[in-house]
Amino acid sequence: DAGITQSPRHKVTETGTPVTLRCHQTENHRYMYWYRQDPGHGLRLIHYSYGVKDTDKGEVSDGYSVSRSKTEDFLLTLESATSSQTSVYFCAIAWKEETEAFFGQGTRLTVV
């Protein structure tokens, strides 16, 4: 696997609580992405970053925020978790646009 680590790998949280997922890379890639994977919906882009402090919204950004203060870390925050945010979250990295994206192992989040 490319040098990309997601943490935690599994999390159960209660509705209404804030949750932060971390993506850490050792590849010095410029681009980082957060996706959620749900049955019947495939992979949907939540937010992405094209550099330190440079982020933009994806297809399903409502209820999520991101931050990238260092090249190697991209944080995804669920401001107030809801059951509809139960999903598997994948982080991906790419060294430039329109090139191979490398995915992490995923984080399974359950909101109860």
Added chain:
Amino acid sequence: QQQVKQSPQSLIVQKGGISIINCAYENTAFDYFPWYQQFPGKGPALLIAIRPDVSEKKEGRFTISFNKSAKQFSLHIMDSQPGDSATYFCAASDTDKLIFGTGTRLQVFP
């Protein structure tokens, strides 16, 4: 609104057969079209990719066919093997964004 539409949702193929997965897009600004393969419990991994200046790209048993005028592209897996059983995603990129289709679960039976 699904920007990249993928079909079928699931596909069952006999060993040695041809697997075909289709995708369509609307955004003419897309100019990079990769296919990803995902095994259970793993993240997706790049299989093959094409840019719109060519109509076909082949890598081993995997071929992408691209029809720019129809805004469609497809993945063909020749001589399908049980080890090909996985979920396949088409995707399209418009500079910074990488947008995926809904996925196709392929099962190849011996």
